[in-house]
Amino acid sequence: MHDTCNVVVLLSGTGGNLQAMIDSFQSAASPARIRAVISNRADAYGLERARNAGIDTRVLDHTAYEGREAFDAALIDQIDAFKPELVVLAGFMRILSANFVRHYQGRLLNIHPSLLPLYKGLHTHQRVLEAGDAEHGCSVHFVTEELDGGPLVVQAIVCVQSSDSPGTLAQRVHALEHRIYPLAVRWFAEGRLSLGEQGALLDGQLLGPNGHLIPAI
The missing domain is CATH 3.40.50.170 (Formyl transferase, N-terminal domain)
Incomplete structure (x- = not known):
């Protein structure tokens, strides 16, 4: 039996795929656990879905950063605070920098x-x-x-x-x-x-x- 796999979900919108995961992984025996949902938009409805399911949420507004690299570095800090084994993009409307992609090589879907x-x-x-x-x-x-x-x-x-x-x-x-x-x-x-x-x-x-x-x- 594997330990539970911690997952962080990134999204920018309604969170339909997030909801499908919440529904799929809600049993205590599930191999995956969504630790946090992070969005670059405070008004993303996916954040509401996460809160309703008791999942931690964070908002990181990309417009507050000087360019993509700075935003991605801050995003890595936020994600890694939850120690995920897997990071899932679920309608995250940002093109990610090479540094970000390399940091999560093999554990980014x-x-x-x-x-x-x-x-x-x-x-x-x-x-x-x-x-x-x-x-x-x-x-x-x-x-x-x-x-x-x-x-x-x-x-x-x-x-x-x-x-x-x-x-x-x-x-x-x-x-x-x-x-x-x-x-x-x-x-x-x-x-x-x-x-x-x-x-x-x-x-x-x-x-x-x-x-x-x-x-x-």
Whole structure:
């Protein structure tokens, strides 16, 4: 039996993925425990979700710092005060400095609303529809210095319907995010998931270029 894995979540918005984790890890036997939620926005609704669950919260306003490096250094101090084994980006709308990413090498996860490496960056649902793609989805990956890069851990696929709008597509992708992000965190907390030199490892086996793939339902 592993010790409980302490997790710090960074977010900037509503905290839908945070809520999915809170719901997933609320039992006393859970391998993961969310120690703190940190946001760069005081009005982020995710902070409210954390408070409602009895989780420590911190706000670090990026506009109060002279540039990205200074903000990231202060953020590292805040995170490390909670001694986390894992740091989870859940809609944290900041591009992180190389120093920050290196500091948490192998213990920093992100989720992105596309089937990476497709559609890095913003407006993924709109871009999928404009391209006429048959499939869309979401990806959990280890964070590296490449934006929305890093070895893939798990992807889930959704079929694009002819009637879809960016809004309906986003809704279905969010539902998948809320399934696969807690799953990836649980794997890490159980000691099953790690970052090796060649990529992400699950149960000691190198995951393929798409990570663990959950096909369209």
